[in-house]
Amino acid sequence: MRRGIEYCPVTAGVEAVGDRWTLLVLRELLLGSCRFNDIHRGLPGISRTLLSARLRRMESRGLLTRTLDDDDRPAYRLTESGAQLEPLVWQLGDWARRWCFGDPEPEQLDIGRLLWRLRQYVRPASLPGRRVVVEFAPRGEPGERAWLVLARGDVSACRQHPGYDVDLWVTGDLGEMHRVVAATTTLRAATRAGLIRLDGDPGMVAAFPDWFAWRTPSGPGVW
Incomplete structure (x- = not known):
């Protein structure tokens, strides 16, 4: 060198x-x-x-x-x-x-890049024993949807519908979704404020935060 x-x-x-x-x-x-x-x-x-x-x-x-x-x-x-x-x-x-890190700029809001990053935080051992499909739908962006297909042996982020039934829906402000993944806020705070909503089977909704190794303002793994 x-x-x-x-x-x-x-x-x-x-x-x-x-x-x-x-x-x-x-x-x-x-x-x-x-x-x-x-x-x-x-x-x-x-x-x-x-x-x-x-x-x-x-x-x-x-x-x-x-x-x-x-x-x-x-x-x-x-x-x-x-x-x-x-x-x-x-x-x-x-x-x-x-x-030196503020809110995302409009050109930084991208559902595909967001899910690719979130895919990297998945904790496979914490996933259910079967495949789970999660649909992400930003509010005010009717054409912007993306999906995570989660299985212990394979995790995929898709811009096209994967062809499986959806088990869980994540809707809300796209900027807030980015803030959660970038760890300037937490999923708990975003859902309590009504900026992000989780819908689907109650057991899966409750388990969803534990499927990811969040990096958050409170430290790794705190959501």
């Missing part, structure tokens, strides 16, 4: 991970994405060419490895060095949430 002009560990750390995309690629890997297309989908605004370059650079710096899975498809995994950056990634988000 090229050394900075200053003999300082902070300088060396910035040289290793200090650009925007490296930290965001780390976030996607920490959230469980290991295939190129999944990593790319979680990074709006990056080109496939630039992502390829960042992955190669991170591999050369010992932050990740590129292997082939059982189907001979490339898979990216964090090394021990890369995995030890996890506290830095989440603490940076926590700091931003406190000091």
